[in-house]
Amino acid sequence: MSVPQANGPKSIKNGWFTEISDKHFPGQGLSLKVDEVLYYAHSEFQEILVFKSSNWGNVLVLDGIIQCTERDEFAYQEMISHVPLFAHHNPKRVLVIGGGDGGVIREVVKHSCVESVSLVEIDSTVIELAKQYLPNMSCALYHEKVTIHLRDGYQYLREVGSNPQQDKYDVIITDSSDPDGPAEAFFQREYFQLMNDALKDDGILIAQASENVWLDINYLSRLVKTARSVFENTRYCYTTVPTYTSGQLGLIICAKDSKVNLTKPQRTPSSEEQQLMRYYNPQIHYTSFILPTWADTLVYDTN
């Protein structure tokens, strides 16, 4: 791993990091106080910043957007993992695209029924940084059920879908960054089609939607339509994350089987599994799909 640069990024001024985006959320900013810049560099794929914050633990930032803080990361990792895994009756083979920080992997291996997890991460720097600075997230990266592929997720999926010898997946989790950087392709119809081809007939996928109902709800509505052009059974749910702009993040979840009720867990966490979870429980699963009236209307707008 390269040595961190001494100069910090432009997003840090007077000891505060600020997340702003004229394109995605103009006119608002979210700031965290910086105790120390731990790493700052441009990898082959993106600008990477890791800093120690005064009150939220270590923070990973990709292309200026907060990916996680140690204090609240479980809200994201648990919901993007456990909602699709408990919506599935018996997930054994799981694919995680992105998520090199290891947070999703940590949650997936809590399911005793899961037999194997493949992690496809394009940027090895993210994995190395997580091992060094986010030990509670990266702790399961070398779990016996996990295989890491340092690959482009899009290409990986294409190979899986076109190879009749390759076992398909029960659950695919796309834990990508936002669509402006290397993750841009993960928000297109072709990507949902590739996931469809890589899933078993009773398979389920989830992807972070990069938006929420308060920011660009029209984008969300288009994303739901995009997903529905491949998966009739597409739903929107969300998790609350205070260090994401607006305090929440949307998730798009799809099932190949049009009759599966994604809002209802198909399995109940064992008491052992539930004890390992701080955010998720069967009630939160259901409630994460319930939207304010205005948002429900717009997200599922069919015009």
Next chain:
Amino acid sequence: MSVPQANGPKSIKNGWFTEISDKHFPGQGLSLKVDEVLYYAHSEFQEILVFKSSNWGNVLVLDGIIQCTERDEFAYQEMISHVPLFAHHNPKRVLVIGGGDGGVIREVVKHSCVESVSLVEIDSTVIELAKQYLPNMSCALYHEKVTIHLRDGYQYLREVGSNPQQDKYDVIITDSSDPDGPAEAFFQREYFQLMNDALKDDGILIAQASENVWLDINYLSRLVKTARSVFENTRYCYTTVPTYTSGQLGLIICAKDSKVNLTKPQRTPSSEEQQLMRYYNPQIHYTSFILPTWADTLVYDTN
């Protein structure tokens, strides 16, 4: 109304307003871009700022804390009003303490069963500013069912409770600012006792909790205990508001009748009433009480 001062407050720098609080949420900040300062002055009670933001409409700030923006205020006003009003089987007399901006009043008068609403606001400047700069919130302040009392809410409640001739209330809504300014007394046991004395036997109250589960959850837990020392039937619920730090705000709701299930609406909105509501619906009522596992444990911690 006094003429706005030409100099803006310290909370605006380089065209951005930033909300920070070393005491309540150290190490984080929320910023909105300022197009124009519309009003800035110290009233008898507090520092008042109104500005036109670039993307969130006009914004009211008291003592440095955002009270509302025109774009997302309905999320707060609807939930603090409709959750207690629909949890009550037949609310006729409603008392609103604080809330001089008129937003809560606007929601309360949407209930056809409500016959009278008393608004007790200590600071007349807030009412005048709302009429000028927040017309969609202040629009119901002169509704025929509304009586405005320019009084201290604490004193008003004391008089109601000690006067046997005075009709008691079905629902009391405390729409205060945070506990550091003139609203400090609204977070003490004595205040809950005064509300108890001013409520009918089947009465319900709600108060903004000034915190949420992501910020000072121990404070919330103490507030729930304080309320429970008067009302055995006390629950915590929340609403999502992107321009509040962390993106959500907690609400404390109490019923004098220990058998009432506050999480379940006792009435269904008529189709006319539902059409007037953008955020609230009966499902959101229930889900606003469902917390992530860790938060549920701490908020209701009895130790």
